[in-house]
Amino acid sequence: MNSKTHGAMEPVTNLADPPWSGLVEQIRNGDPSALEQMYRIFSTGIRFYLCRQLGPQDLDDRVHDVFLIIVQSIQKGELREPERLMGYVRTIVRRQVAAQIDDNVKARRNQADAEFGTTLCDHHPNPERSAIEHQNGELAMRILNSLPKRDREVLARFYLDEQPPDRICQEMGLTETQFRLVKSRAKARFGELGRTRFSRHVGFRS
Amino acid sequence: MYANRHMDEETLERYSMGAMPEGAIAPFEEHLLICEPCQLRLAQTDVYVGAMRQASARLRMEPLKRGLPWLRFPRLVPALAGMAVAVVAAGLWLSRVDMGEAHPFAVDLVATRGAAIEAKAPAGRWLLLRLDLANLPASSWYRLEMVDRFGSRVWQATVPAQGSKAGFKVRGTQPGIYFVRVYGPPGELLREYGFEVESRR
Numbered sequence: 505m506n507s508k509t510h511g512a513m514e515p516v517t518n519l520a521d522p523p524w525s526g527l528v529e530q531i532r533n534g535d536p537s538a539l540e541q542m543y544r545i546f547s548t549g550i551r552f553y554l555c556r557q558l559g560p561q562d563l564d565d566r567v568h569d570v571f572l573i574i575v576q577s578i579q580k581g582e583l584r585e586p587e588r589l590m591g592y593v594r595t596i597v598r599r600q601v602a603a604q605i606d607d608n609v610k611a612r613r614n615q616a617d618a619e620f621g622t623t624l625c626d627h628h629p630n631p632e633r634s635a636i637e638h639q640n641g642e643l644a645m646r647i648l649n650s651l652p653k654r655d656r657e658v659l660a661r662f663y664l665d666e667q668p669p670d671r672i673c674q675e676m677g678l679t680e681t682q683f684r685l686v687k688s689r690a691k692a693r694f695g696e697l698g699r700t701r702f703s704r705h706v707g708f709r710s
Numbered sequence: 711m712y713a714n715r716h717m718d719e720e721t722l723e724r725y726s727m728g729a730m731p732e733g734a735i736a737p738f739e740e741h742l743l744i745c746e747p748c749q750l751r752l753a754q755t756d757v758y759v760g761a762m763r764q765a766s767a768r769l770r771m772e773p774l775k776r777g778l779p780w781l782r783f784p785r786l787v788p789a790l791a792g793m794a795v796a797v798v799a800a801g802l803w804l805s806r807v808d809m810g811e812a813h814p815f816a817v818d819l820v821a822t823r824g825a826a827i828e829a830k831a832p833a834g835r836w837l838l839l840r841l842d843l844a845n846l847p848a849s850s851w852y853r854l855e856m857v858d859r860f861g862s863r864v865w866q867a868t869v870p871a872q873g874s875k876a877g878f879k880v881r882g883t884q885p886g887i888y889f890v891r892v893y894g895p896p897g898e899l900l901r902e903y904g905f906e907v908e909s910r911r
Contacts, residue, residue: 549743556756557861559899590740597743602861605889608902637895640757644765660766663759664868666727691719694758 528586531578543571550597557601570600643698647690655686662687717741717748722755728855728866756897760853763868764895767851771870814838814879819890819903829905834882839890839905841876846892846900852876853893858886885909 530538551567558566574596577583583592648656658676661667673683717738724730725738742748814836817829831837843852854876855866864883869876876892885907892901 545744548746549749552742552749552753553739556897559897561898590743591736593743594736594740598861605857605861605902606859634895637760640761641764641768641895644758644761645768648762648765648769656766656769659762660770663727663762664766664770666729666867668729688719690762691758694761 524589525586528578528583528589531575532581534579539575542575546574546593547571550593553597554601558604566600566604570597573600640698643694646697647693650693651690655690658683658686659690716745717751719751719755722748722752723759726752726755726759728863760868760895760897763853764851767868767870771850816840817905818842819905829903831905831907833885833907833909836882837880839878839880841890841892841903843871843876843892843901847894849895851895852900853895853897854878855891855893856880857889857891859888864888883907 527538527542531542547567550570551563554566554570555563574593577596583589585592648659651659654676658672658678661672661676662669669680669683672678673680678686721730721734721738725735730738742752815831816838817831817840819829819839819841839856841854846852849871851868851870853866853868856864858864865880867878869878887904887906890903890905891899892903894900
């Protein structure tokens with residue numbers, strides 16, 4: 505699944521018209537199987553989002569807290585449009601991220617000996633992840649060094665300088681097709697060289 | 711928008727780099743909540759984007775290091791430091807004038823004792839945010855993200871570390887409280903600084 509192209513992936517089914525209303529009703533009624541189903545549907549995505557925004561620390565607790573908030577608010581009748589369950593879940597997750605940021609700031613302010621701007625996470629080096637990150641960096645270096653100078657500049661402007669594509673094309677005299685080709689070739693090469701590393705999870709799965 | 715189909719590579723890349731239009735983010739994230747293949751592809755895209763940023767930053771620095779070895783001589787450090795002070799002083803003296811990107815307003819973000827947000831910057835001016843990275847895990851580069859008080863991303867970039875410091879320019883922003891998050895290469899949040907952008911009088 506990790507190496508499939510977009511066209512070869514299985515189509516996403518039942519997302520345009522999922523039985524959200526029925527599921528929400530069952531949750532309101534306290535149906536345990538409905539709670540399990542909702543957890544099964546959303547927990548991975550919630551975990552992914554929280555990990556991506558806040559890092560892997562305390563991830564299990566955060567996922568659990570978010571899930572609890574969602575269920576409790578549904579049971580209180582706060583979800584007025586059951587068909588908008590996905591948007592509702594997303595909103596709650598985003599609020600939790602914002603709340604976590606606020607909590608961090610308040611914790612710093614309330615601590616008399618707090619050092620403003622100190623490390624938030626109890627960061628311990630993860631040798632495996634460091635090694636993977638180093639390998640990915642070396643792969644990218646290898647790819648960039650194998651490219652013509654112009655292509656290297658295109659990629660640096662896009663990924664490092666974050667220049668918009670139309671500006672890159674205008675300043676470097678490229679067509680949109682040429683620009684996309686440079687990017688897609690580099691990415692394809694990265695995928696070829698690092699296919700086994702792509703198959704590893706990146707930390708958000710429990 | 712993404713009800714029955716997976717996301718294309720360009721969309722994933724735009725989101726990964728924080729370049730997705732505001733109106734497109736909600737349907738994208740809603741799809742992401744329930745689509746594991748797209749979560750994995752986004753994670754792969756994050757890895758790729760991070761690796762390309764790291765490599766590009768290194769390549770930009772390496773020619774400079776190779777070509778200008780005399781810059782490493784210790785006796786030049788005081789002279790360069792003096793020049794930096796002079797430049798900063800000039801920037802401060804001109805603080806009420808918007809000189810554009812070429813002359814940003816310098817803001818030092820450091821780990822200090824105190825309960826309040828001390829770093830201030832004027833609204834609407836280009837800012838040069840200078841970070842103190844002391845005591846962080848060593849890395850040749852860091853990913854920086856600037857968010858407003860609600861956690862919405864305002865800006866992000868990858869910057870090379872220069873010893874225990876890093877600096878980057880940000881386009882003028884509206885008044886308010888902002889936070890700059892520092893992520894290490896594995897993507898973990900290492901530190902967060904706050905500063906306040908004040909209305910210009």
